Amino acid sequence: MKMVSVSEALSLISKHAQDLPAVKLPLRESLGYFLAEDIHAPISIPPFRQSAMDGYAIRFGTAESYEVVGESKAGDFREFGMEGAEAVRILTGARVPDLADTVVVQENICREGSKIRIQRMPKPFANVRPIGEQVKQGDRIAKKGTKVNAHLLGFLAGFGLEEVLVINKPKITVIVTGNELQTAGSPLRPGGVYECNGIAMEATLAEAGFPVASLGQVEDEQFATTKAIAKALEADVLLISGGISTGDYDFVKTALEANGVAEIFYQVNQKPGRPLWFGRKGKTLVFALPGNPAAMAVCLQVYVMPLLRKISAGGDFSFDLEKGILFGDLDNACGKGRFLCASEESGMLRLLGQQACNTLGGLAQANALVYVEESVSQLGFGDKVQFLRINRW
Numbered sequence: 282m283k284m285v286s287v288s289e290a291l292s293l294i295s296k297h298a299q300d301l302p303a304v305k306l307p308l309r310e311s312l313g314y315f316l317a318e319d320i321h322a323p324i325s326i327p328p329f330r331q332s333a334m335d336g337y338a339i340r341f342g343t344a345e346s347y348e349v350v351g352e353s354k355a356g357d358f359r360e361f362g363m364e365g366a367e368a369v370r371i372l373t374g375a376r377v378p379d380l381a382d383t384v385v386v387q388e389n390i391c392r393e394g395s396k397i398r399i400q401r402m403p404k405p406f407a408n409v410r411p412i413g414e415q416v417k418q419g420d421r422i423a424k425k426g427t428k429v430n431a432h433l434l435g436f437l438a439g440f441g442l443e444e445v446l447v448i449n450k451p452k453i454t455v456i457v458t459g460n461e462l463q464t465a466g467s468p469l470r471p472g473g474v475y476e477c478n479g480i481a482m483e484a485t486l487a488e489a490g491f492p493v494a495s496l497g498q499v500e501d502e503q504f505a506t507t508k509a510i511a512k513a514l515e516a517d518v519l520l521i522s523g524g525i526s527t528g529d530y531d532f533v534k535t536a537l538e539a540n541g542v543a544e545i546f547y548q549v550n551q552k553p554g555r556p557l558w559f560g561r562k563g564k565t566l567v568f569a570l571p572g573n574p575a576a577m578a579v580c581l582q583v584y585v586m587p588l589l590r591k592i593s594a595g596g597d598f599s600f601d602l603e604k605g606i607l608f609g610d611l612d613n614a615c616g617k618g619r620f621l622c623a624s625e626e627s628g629m630l631r632l633l634g635q636q637a638c639n640t641l642g643g644l645a646q647a648n649a650l651v652y653v654e655e656s657v658s659q660l661g662f663g664d665k666v667q668f669l670r671i672n673r674w
């Protein structure tokens with residue numbers, strides 16, 4: 282299969298980005314999920330006529346002096362006759378007795394024993410929130426496709442909702458490959474490197490609200506790689522790091538083939554991240570990401586994150602490019618799609634000095650990736666550029 286361009290790769294991925302099924306979740310577990318249906322108010326808010334202030338509930342226009350015959354505080358439910366010039370002491374949030382229509386704030390009365398005298402008469406119905414003032418029963422209170430944020434979650438809780446129907450999140454498995462990989466805690470042996478791709482992937486996904494279900498490590502060995510992939514294929518999305526180039530010990534491609542994962546594309550005309558592989562077996566979408574840490578991270582941002590957002594949110598597959606102005610210049614004689622670490626401020630993009638593909642150092646400092654299309658060979662100071670925001674959380 283021939284090498285694809287960045288836009289061909291995105292378009293092929295988008296064709297396989299089908300929404301995950303809807304699932305009912307306890308409201309408190311729904312943070313970060315997307316609603317799979319509109320939600321209608323099961324009750325009105327407020328659900329009863331409610332006092333907005335501390336004061337006295339009266340029947341408007343009855344008198345200027347009232348006899349206080351009782352009290353209604355938040356949570357109380359008691360009716361009062363409210364005959365003639367009778368008032369009820371009332372507190373903020375309390376139910377206004379059925380026969381009262383107005384609440385006089387306590388600052389505007391003079392109380393002597395059980396009597397009050399109104400010094401400044403409010404307007405009729407003042408300080409009484411009618412039933413359904415904010416939301417009427419049956420109103421749409423949240424739209425399908427909305428992301429559940431903390432405030433929406435709290436708003437829905439105010440209606441007594443216990444469960445919501447949301448689009449499920451993918452089960453994600455990560456496998457990192459390489460004999461050289463070492464875990465922190467022991468001195469580096471000659472030829473070894475500390476594992477960072479799996480850790481960075483897990484953190485990037487967690488930041489975006491996608492927990493990794495399993496993170497495993499495998500040696501550069503055909504049988505072990507095939508076995509690890511076979512086990513991981515029950516995930517919705519499998520991410521593999523390393524071993525996808527053409528070296529003698531790069532076994533990922535053959536192990537994917539041995540497992541019957543159909544290749545959708547291999548190799549993208551881009552830098553970094555050329556040896557990216559994408560395929561599918563049944564419901565499982567597989568990305569074999571290049572092992573160089575910056576190549577892995579760029580491919581994750583550019584291809585994997587849009588896919589995850591689409592399948593767990595409904596809506597469209599989107600590559601969220603923004604437009605800015607280049608503060609500097611760059612040469613792209615190689616004719617590849619380029620992703621360059623940059624610092625963006627007020628729409629101005631400065632390319633960072635650190636662009637090496639074998640370290641995450643550049644990405645750690647950047648807040649943007651400038652995207653230069655294959656056909657663009659040179660850009661100068663003040664030219665328009667496209668960029669992708671990163672590290673935004």
Ligand SMILES: Nc1nc2c(c(=O)[nH]1)N[C@H]1C(S)=C(S)[C@@H](COP(=O)(O)OP(=O)(O)OC[C@H]3O[C@@H](n4cnc5c(N)ncnc54)[C@H](O)[C@@H]3O)O[C@H]1N2
Binds near residue numbers: 478522573638
């Ligand atoms: N003859 C060719 N050689 C290479 C090509 C090519 O087209 N022809 N492509 C180069 C490009 S571009 C990249 S990117 C790499 C990708 O190779 P692999 O995906 O097979 O990755 P590895 O060889 O396993 O590792 C590359 C590099 O990254 C380090 N690495 C890998 N995994 C991790 C990890 N989890 N944590 C930290 N560091 C990791 C690994 O030690 C290597 O240094 O191939 C080029 N070669």
Ligand code: MOO
Binds near residue numbers: 552555556573
């Ligand atoms: O993708 Mo590679 O990172 O260009 O070395």
